[in-house]
Amino acid sequence: MNTRLDPVLSRIDDTLEPTLERLMSFLRIPSISTDPAHKADCRTAAEWLVADLKSLGAEAELCDTPGHPMVWGKIGSGAPHLLFYGHYDVQPVDPLSLWDHDPFAPFIEERETGKVIRGRGASDDKGQLMTFVEACRAWIAEHGTLPCTITFFFEGEEESGSPSLIPFMEANKDKLAADLALICDTSMVSPGVPSIASQLRGMLKDEFTLIGPSMDLHSGHYGGPALNPLKEISKIVASFHDEQGRVTVKDFYEGVEEVPAEQLAQWESCGFDEAEYLGNAGMTVAHGEAGYSALEQQWARPTLEINGLWGGYQGPGSKTVIPAEAHCKITCRLVGTQDPDKMRKNLRAHVESRLPVDAKVVWDQDLEGSPAAVMNTARPEFEAARQALSDEWNREAVFAGMGGSIPIAGFFTTILGLDSMLVGYADDDDRIHSPNEKYGLKNFHKGIRSWARILDAVSKA
Template sequence: MNSRLAPVLERIDTDLDATLDRLMTFLRIPSISTDPANKADCQAAAEWLAAELTSLGADAEVCATPGHPMVMGKIGSGGPHLLFYGHYDVQPVDPLTLWDHDPFAPFIEERAQGKVIRGRGASDDKGQLMTFVEACRAWIAENGTLPCTITFFFEGEEESGSPSLIPFMKANKDRLAADLALICDTSMVAPGVPSICSQLRGMLKDEFTLTGPTIDLHSGHYGGPALNPLREISKIISTFHDEAGRVTIKDFYDGVHEVPDDILRQWQGCGFDEADYLSGIGMTKAHGEAAYSTLEQQWARPTLEINGLWGGYQGPGTKTVIPAEAHCKITCRLVGDQDPDAIRKNLRAHVESRLPVDAKVTWNQDLDGSPAAVMNTDRAEFEAARQALSDEWDREAVFAGMGGSIPIAGYFTTILGLDSMLVGFADDDDRIHSPNEKYGLKNFHKGIRSWARILDAVSKA
């Protein structure tokens, strides 16, 4: 270990109590972005962050938007220029009755598995955001400066659809320019297994209504002769997959790539417990594409899911009607170079070609889609960061896929022309977006040390 990094890690350990005090203060701010009642709290969280960045010596600013403010700050002038993104807003806490404590009265809880930080935002994303800020604090305290130039970029609307994000990024392209973007809003593939995200699935949303009769019909008078939209929509959606779990939409797999052997080997040895993953949701086997492992199905294969299917009478008891309409909501998770617009076109053609006589379909025209994000892991910074994580956690870090979607990574590419590196320290059972959210104290502590090591390693890559 070099002479400039060792004292940084020592300070992180020594100052952990003060670091936790700062995090607890941050967690007490109920910055729920989706609720207008918390608008002032979101402003307070932004101002608190800007003050913290200023205390590090950064040129920090709370930037107004039509919604909640962005926070920007810059520090340093040498080495590679890194853009770090996080979000300070949090999810609503409803239903409050399912919380064991006040969501905005954070505390350290003793558990058999180790201490955890309890509170809304502890894992998503305030705790993760602060791992990076505190790593920078320790670097500056020990060395007087950072080993590279950092632009901080904190959002206040991530949990409410980010309506201000794209316009802000386009208007501030020069201020956001950097060599590489860093994001800390992800989890580790298994407890204690440090992970760098290598790919994120994209998303396509669609919704259609199948209409038959002009009104709901008496099933005694019209049962038999009349077209039943629920029966017909069921026939159509049953054709979306074959017996092996593959999607049957025309050209659906165009742009899907097989996982390279070296990445597959990392996944196979990453400590993922398939039985635990499945049993936790009451499953005994994976139900996706038969030829692929559970991790491949989750991270590297596209899906088409029926998210909602309804029509007819929904109340108690029986109402003997043939409904006039049936409805279906669909989402597709996309990988590789799949084109959401092409898939939408072919999905709609698939449905429309199977409509029976006297049925018609209407589509929701207001739903969007975004392609997958594949990280440029060939860059030297990625291997440098992987080695830094391996050194901190005393086991090999892995390039892991993610089944979810983080749109900001795509925006960094399309708007700013930046590659993104996603490193997070959450666990899958952190209950993000749910009651009793937590963040492992060890994860928080080692997350700070990890970022300190990564800054050192990336500055030399």
């Protein structure tokens, strides 16, 4: 029996209904950071968080930036000092016609597999953010204080490139100083399998426009002699990969290492169900790099993906036109020590070397790139947290790779000198960034209990 922790867990169970009411109130705020029409809503969400932190007894404030506000708060005393990060902004809801309900009218839905919370931001990241806040609320309600010092750091631009993040962190190093950063914006490796991220892929974004004729051309008058940008960009895009799914850009795999056999064996026993993972997305086989499992392709291999490819007439009916331009959006997920700056240079050279006569390319100059991150799982706090998660979920928690990119983890290291621990309770089928986003009610509830256990364990580590 843990006389310090057990009352906190009981309170979490007994107060789940008002906890859910708070979350629903938060989810109703349409804080879409990328849409200027929702600027006021983003500020409303930030103000909501400031008020909620103050209700815990925390010192809290809204911090203006050139973009959307940051939220900062602090409470507790004693070691360790933990910095918890989350984001209150959400993705756009388009296409709205694919939603079964109002994205900002959250509700509890009964499913055969259990109850879920439906609504934009339920899983990414408002629901996950609130698991930690509610764990702190329960500790304070039971003991009048926390078992350690907590600084809260909530961002409002994560879904729109975080333009204000680095300047804010550099200007507020003292306010954000801590011993360890905690991030709750990840998923579990498989339903019911608690997971701590051991590594994250990096990210490189780029976009180009291929320009051909000086104007859209009549395909009868110019069909044949004219350079067609859509045809040419299609050939370039097709050249990015070979028949085995490997990327053909020069030096693309520089800095990529094979997964050690012992680590691969651990991954293979972590509960990941490849068939279920693929089936959730309507697939039966993995379509990536040949010779690697879906798990390796997701966690340990780099990718070059085409996120958007368009040009020409896209309205109803037919328009016999040869377009003047064609466009392509690209993202690369990076692993190991791949250098995003070198990657961008080689990617652009690959495209430019394949331009036909009379074509030119214009590149996006809003550059984004971050390297992969590896967590310091040798720290004693990580094993303490892993055991705490195992106790809550009645299943051995695992250190898992993550296919996504969370640049904030790298920024905590380079700007604040902090290691990061990433623990999330989302499922792969939560439809984040898609219509009909959900978050399992069980995951939300046990996520709160998990953080309560982690606070107890880490404060003793």
